[in-house]
Amino acid sequence: xxxxxxxxxxxxxxxxxxxxxxxxxxxxxxxxxxxxxxxxxxxxxxxxxxxxxxxxxxxxxxxxxxxxxxxxxxxxxxxxxxxxxxxxxxxxxxxxxxxxxxxxxxxxxxxxxxxxxxxxxxxxxxxxxxxxxxxxxxxxxxxxxxxxxxxxxxxxxxxxxxxxxxxxxxxxxxxxxxxxxxxxxxxxxxxxxxxxxxxxxxxxxxxxxxxxxxxxxxxxxxxxxxxxxxxxxxxxxxxxxxxxxxxxxxxxxxxxxxxxxxxxxxxxxxxxxxxxxxxxxxxxxxxxxxxxxxxxxxxxxxxxxxxxxxxxxxxxxxxxxxxxxxxxxxx
Numbered sequence: 001x002x003x004x005x006x007x008x009x010x011x012x013x014x015x016x017x018x019x020x021x022x023x024x025x026x027x028x029x030x031x032x033x034x035x036x037x038x039x040x041x042x043x044x045x046x047x048x049x050x051x052x053x054x055x056x057x058x059x060x061x062x063x064x065x066x067x068x069x070x071x072x073x074x075x076x077x078x079x080x081x082x083x084x085x086x087x088x089x090x091x092x093x094x095x096x097x098x099x100x101x102x103x104x105x106x107x108x109x110x111x112x113x114x115x116x117x118x119x120x121x122x123x124x125x126x127x128x129x130x131x132x133x134x135x136x137x138x139x140x141x142x143x144x145x146x147x148x149x150x151x152x153x154x155x156x157x158x159x160x161x162x163x164x165x166x167x168x169x170x171x172x173x174x175x176x177x178x179x180x181x182x183x184x185x186x187x188x189x190x191x192x193x194x195x196x197x198x199x200x201x202x203x204x205x206x207x208x209x210x211x212x213x214x215x216x217x218x219x220x221x222x223x224x225x226x227x228x229x230x231x232x233x234x235x236x237x238x239x240x241x242x243x244x245x246x247x248x249x250x251x252x253x254x255x256x257x258x259x260x261x262x263x264x265x266x267x268x269x270x271x272x273x274x275x276x277x278x279x280x281x282x283x284x285x286x287x288x289x290x291x292x293x294x295x296x297x298x299x300x301x302x303x304x305x306x307x308x309x310x311x312x313x314x315x316x317x318x319x320x321x322x323x324x325x326x327x328x329x330x331x
Contacts, residue, residue, distance in 0.1 A: 028203035033244040038140035038176075048151045049080030062125060066228055069096035069124030073152065074105055074115040085113035086153025088145045092162025092189065092304075093242050094218075096124045098229035100186065100307035104159050106319040111326075114152040118145040120164075122238065123231060127216060131235025135245050142167045143176045155181040155331070159322075161304065162272065163189045163242055165263075169249050169280070173256040182331050183261040184322055187269055187303050189242075190250055191276035200243040209236055225309045250276075255285035262290045262325045264305060264318070271303035288329055292321070 045054045051073060059070045076083050087108040091099045097117035108115045120141050122133035149156035158180050160168040165188025171177040191198070196212075199205050218233040226232065261284060265277045281291045294302075297318075299311035306314045 029206070030203055031201045031205050031240050031244050033248045034135055036139075036248070037136065038143045039134070039136040041140050041144055044144070044147055044151065047080070048082060051148065051151060052079065059119070062129075064125045064129065065119070066096070066124050068098060068228060069119060071119045072097075072117055073148075074108070074117070076108060076112055076114050082151075083111075083113045083153045085111040085155050085157060086149040086151075087111070087113050087115045088149040088156055088158050089115065089117050090142060090145060090158065090160035090164030090167055091118070091120065091123070092160075092164050092187075093120075094123065094130065094231045094234055094238070095161070095304075096229050098225075098307075098309065099161055099304060100315075102308060103306045103315050103318060106315060107157070107159065107322050110319070110323055111157070113157070116145060116148045116152055118142075118148075120167075125231070127218070127231055127234035130231050130238035133238065133241055135241040135248075138167055138241065138245065139170065142171050146171065146176065146179055150179045157182050157184065157326070159184045159186075160188070161186040163245070165189060166245055166249050169254070169257060169284075170245070170252070172259050172261070173252055173254065177259065180259055182326065182329065183259055184325075185261065185263045186305055186318075187265055187272055188263060188277060188280075189246060189272045190280040191246060191273045192243075193270055193273050195273075197239070197243060200239060201247050205243075206237070206240055209239060229309050250280065254280065254283040257284040258286050260288040260329045260331065261286050262292070262322065264292055264294050266294050266297060266299075266302035266305060268302040270301045290325060294318070 045051055055071050059065060087104050089097060089104040091097055096119065104115050118141050121137035122130045146156060156179055158168050165185035168183050168185060169188065172183060200209050213236045215236055216233055217236045220232050263281055265274055267274050294305050297305040297311045297314040299305050304310045306318045
């Protein structure tokens with residue numbers, strides 16, 4: 001009897017130990033989104049004529065910004081003069097305003113619009129700087145960009161690529177997005193193609209990312225245009241706010257997205273998962289929404305579907321389609 005009791009006691013301890021391991025894994029630390037509020041930002045100037053100087057002063061806090069990637073306005077006419085439309089561009093993760101350029105300006109020229117290019121926090125700088133941003137910083141960049149858009153024009157068109165589209169989707173479900181007249185998303189990021197990225201939001205996900213990737217990730221292409229437009233190698237921790245944002249937006253009540261929206265995607269996208277794009281699009285509450293598969297982009301990887309760096313021949317057709325869609329919506 002005593003031997004049987006000993007085996008039972010040992011079995012209980014083994015089961016207890018296994019349960020403790022399972023609980024430790026299941027209840028481990030998770031990637032946190034944080035408060036669903038933008039970080040505080042200084043007030044914008046009231047006069048559009050003061051905007052250029054204000055932006056230069058604001059960006060001067062970051063002397064390591066790569067040339068051509070800082071926040072800035074492209075005026076349609078005289079500096080400080082408002083236009084009927086303003087185009088606001090939100091770039092993607094690790095990218096910059098050069099991402100699909102000159103697409104935003106081509107659209108703006110035809111609309112007679114001023115353009116505002118934002119720079120998401122941490123982007124356009126060093127790889128280490130990419131790891132400094134929080135979700136709330138990107139939310140603040142997004143809200144600031146639209147407020148600047150309202151300074152620049154009577155109506156605001158938000159044009160966004162990849163994670164810029166994730167931020168645009170967040171904005172459209174919020175009161176801060178009330179001033180936006182229409183959205184155009186290119187390859188919006190509602191889930192990376194690499195499903196392993198989803199592990200970041202699970203228990204011990206951050207630790208797993210460091211174990212798999214190390215402190216830094218990405219590869220240097222050796223192409224000057226790519227190096228200017230993107231932060232090619234960056235801190236692994238930069239993935240954490242991006243994945244937290246993606247999950248938060250996917251889990252949101254997307255019926256609150258009521259603004260007209262045009263979404264471009266490529267079935268062969270190797271950066272984000274097209275099926276996630278289709279699923280999220282179906283949940284958008286806008287009565288005026290259009291989902292279009294792009295079959296005319298020569299972009300390698302089928303993600304950044306227009307622009308001089310990756311798909312110059314697609315810029316013209318996409319410009320025409322955006323303008324045609326705006327006309328169809330009577331905007």
